[in-house]
Amino acid sequence: MTRVLLVDDDQELSAMLKEYLAQEGFEATPVADGETGVAEALSGRYAIAVLDVMMPRLNGVEALRRIRQESRLPVLMLTARGDDVDRIVGLELGADDYVPKPCSPRELVARLRAILRRTDTTDGAAANGDALVVGPLHLWPARREARWADTPLALTSTEFSLLEVLVSHAGQVVSKATLSEKALGRPLARFDRSVDVHVSSLRHKLAPRDDGRSWIQTVRGQGYQFVRE
Known part of the structure; x- marks a missing residue:
C-alpha cells in the first residue's frame, strides 16, 4: 500500500x-x-x-x-x-x-x-531513457531528472511535469488549460493561479537567456511557450 x-x-x-x-x-x-x-x-x-x-x-x-x-x-x-x-x-x-x-x-x-x-517512472512511457534537450536544459523524463548545463535542477514533481510539457512543445504555445490537465492532472478552474505560480518558480530556477529574457515566455491570452534558441 x-x-x-x-x-x-x-x-x-x-x-x-x-x-x-x-x-x-x-x-x-x-x-x-x-x-x-x-x-x-x-x-x-x-x-x-x-x-x-x-x-x-x-x-x-x-x-x-x-x-x-x-x-x-x-x-x-x-x-x-x-x-x-x-x-x-x-x-x-x-x-x-x-x-x-x-x-x-x-x-x-x-x-x-x-x-x-x-x-511514477515504472510505466511504459517512462521506459525511454532519452533526454529532452533545448538550449542548456537537459530533461530525462524516465529518471525525473533535469540539469541546466552541468548543474542539477531541484524541482518538485509538479515543476518537473510542467517543464516536461513545455519542453516537449518547445517553440509552441501551450495553454494554461493544457498545462493544468497534463502537469497537474486536473482541469483548470476559474481564478486558479497554480500554473502561473509554478511557472514563476521555474523561471527563477532557470538562468535567463543571453538577451536577459526568460526561456519561458508568456503569450498573453494564450498560455506559455518554452522558446528555442
Missing part, C-alpha cells in the same frame, strides 16, 4: 480520511502538529504528505519550508477555502498542489493519485 503522511490537528477529520484512504489502497499515518509532521516527512517512509496550513506549534507553511530545505517529497496542502494567500505561498514554497477545506475524501484521493502518477 502507498504510504501517506497526514499532518492535521483535526483528529476527527484525520481518522475519517485514514479510513477512506485505506479503502482506496493507501496506508495513512496521522500526526497532529507541524513539528512532528516535518520529522515524519523527512524519515523517508512516505510516498507523499498531506499538510494542513493551520496547525499548532508549527503551521503548515513553515513546516513545508523546512521539508523543502531537505526533501523533494511530494506535498499536497490543505488550505482554507478562498484563502488565496496561503495557497499561493504554499505553491511558491514548493507544494505540488492544494485542496481547499472542507474537501471531499474523493477529491483528496484524486489529487493524491494525480501527483503520484507524475512521480
